[in-house]
Amino acid sequence: MNNPSKVIDLVVNNNLCIGCGMCVSQCTSNALEMSWNDQSFLVASAKNTCDCNGACLNVCPFNPFPKEEVRTENEIAELFLDSATDHHQKIGKFNNIYAGYSKEFRLSSSSGGLGTYISTELLAQKIADHIFSITESSEPGIFYQYSVSSNIEDLLNASKTRYFPVTMATVFSEINNLHGTVAVVGVGCFIKAIRLAQYSDPKLKEKIPFLIGIICGGVKSTFFTEYLGSKLEVEIKNIQKPQFRKKDISSSANDYSFSCTDENEEEKSIKMRTVGDLWGTGLFKNNACDFCDDVTTELADISLGDAWLAPFDNDGKGTNVIVTRSILAESLINKGIENKDLEVDFLALDTFLASQQGSFNHRHTGMSERIKIAKKNNQLVPPKRYEKEEVTLDFKMVQKQRMKVRALSLVLWKNDPDAKVFDEKMQKPLNRLRFYTKIYHKRRRFTYLKSRILEIIKKKIFSKKTFN
Incomplete structure (x- = not known):
């Protein structure tokens, strides 16, 4: 092919494609399509010569060379979330943080039903005429896909968590044919791709007035x-x-x-x-996820996740954590509380941060080490906000082994897709990862206790001097 797409050259060939498919819909040459790679992820592939002058690359959430004005989530948030009243380095711009559930949709949803509630309200209040979200697929072996819901009945088929590769390419290729406005449900990298598309084409800001972000632990094969x-x-x-x-x-x-x-x-x-820890180990996870530092879907109007913290995690019916980032999102939550459709209360910032601490440790603290490893292997990586974090030796060992485990899991399953065989072959690498992780946790506890003891001693010395 005489003129390969920049997305293929700089993203796909560097194992950074997350499969969002935004490049397919934005490539003016119609040169791209989505296909399954040998690790069973959806990735962009070239179907003919590309001459779109970088339009496809500009909307890629893992573009190694983004424009300075949209370099990271920080710059993008300044462009789209100007009504947010507060900011925190770990979670981005926001208005308020809540925990709670939808009384109507809680039991039919994976968590507290807030995603379904917000989506139905967007349709009912005519804020959006259509919702892009994940529904069941009729294609054999492809269990789920993005589809368009234009009424509440269709929408209710999309009220579950799906750990399955999907792409927005099909729905975004039809967006200009849809009458009215669209809201989109997506994970952080997909939401970022939409914001980049809105930046490149301001008309999409009016077409897509609301984004629902789902806090993500990683995209699985x-x-x-x-x-x-x-x-x-x-x-x-x-x-x-x-x-x-x-x-x-x-x-x-x-x-x-x-x-x-x-x-x-x-x-x-x-x-x-x-089954074991399939999230903290990185098994079957997309390589691009190792270069994502957006823990809480910072660019969405509202971010929703699981309340993995006491006392909410004791309730099997499910509870959401909620971060509002726009006036409209705040209004939807407040109206739900007033109408008694939602059982929601404020959540302290420190409590919310504690609920996401594992992700912060991996995606923020460990980021610089993963970038060093990637660059050592001559792999391109996108600019990240945490690429200069200091990483202790024990956590470096965790990061290195976790990257090995992630990559190995995909190779082993591809070659021999049998759970018993897989578990046997992964036992030693996983045991090594657990060993390194155990050392890291022990060192962290020791460091914390040491700092607390020193703090107590200082306070006693200060109070004694003051008394004297």
Whole structure:
């Protein structure tokens, strides 16, 4: 191909494509399409010569060479969230932080039902005429996809968490054919891609008046679904209707199950706590996620996540943490409280920060070490806000091993997709990661206790001098 796309050259070939598909809809040469790579992620691929002069690259959330005015989430937030009244380095611009749930949609949702509630309100109040969100797919083996919901009935089919690769390419290619306005539900990198598109094409700011951000732990390959199906002894080709967050309302919020049906339409399920840590280890995760420092979907109008903190995590029915970042988002929450549709209360900033501490440690503190490793391997990385963080030796070891585990998991499953074989081959690498992590946690606890003791001693000395 005489003129390959910059997205292919700089992003896909550097293993940084997250599959959002925004480049496909913005490439004026119509040179790109989405396809499955050998690690079972959706990525951009070239279908003909590209001559769009970088339009496709400009909307990529992992562009290694972005324009200075949209260099990081900080600059983008200044352009789009000017009504936010507060700011915190870890979570971006915001108005208020809450925890709670929707009385109507709580039990039918993976968490507290706020995503469904906000989406239905956007349609009911005519703020948006359509919602782009993830629904079930009729395509064999492709369980979920982005689709357009233009009424509440269609929307209610999209009220579950889906740990499955999806792309916005199909819906965004049709956005100009839709009458009226659109709201979009997405994870942080997808929301960033939309903001970049709005920056490149200001008309999209009017077309898309509201973005619902879902706090994300990382994008998983389809191998993740296959692995869980294999744990249930369901053949990959026979996996149907996978459900990733099946609640147990009689238990705690994090005591959820994965379920699917087999070729006989018999439902099988497994408690995720019995499977092991598939999130903190990075198993089956997209490489691009290692270069994302947006923990709380900083560029959305409203950010929603799970309340993995006491006392909310004791309630298996589910509770959301909520961050409002625009006047409209704040208004929707307040109206829901006034109408008694929502059971929501303010959440202290420190409490919210504590609920996301694991992600902050990985995505912020460990970022600089991952960038060093990538650059040592001659890989391009996008500019990051935490690329100069100091990392202790023990945490460097954690980062290095976690990157190895992530990459190895994809290779092993591709070569031999059997859960028993996979678990055996991953045992040593995972044990090593746990060992390094244990050392890191012990050192952190020691450092914390040491600082607290010194603080107490200083206070006693100061009070004694004052008394004398």
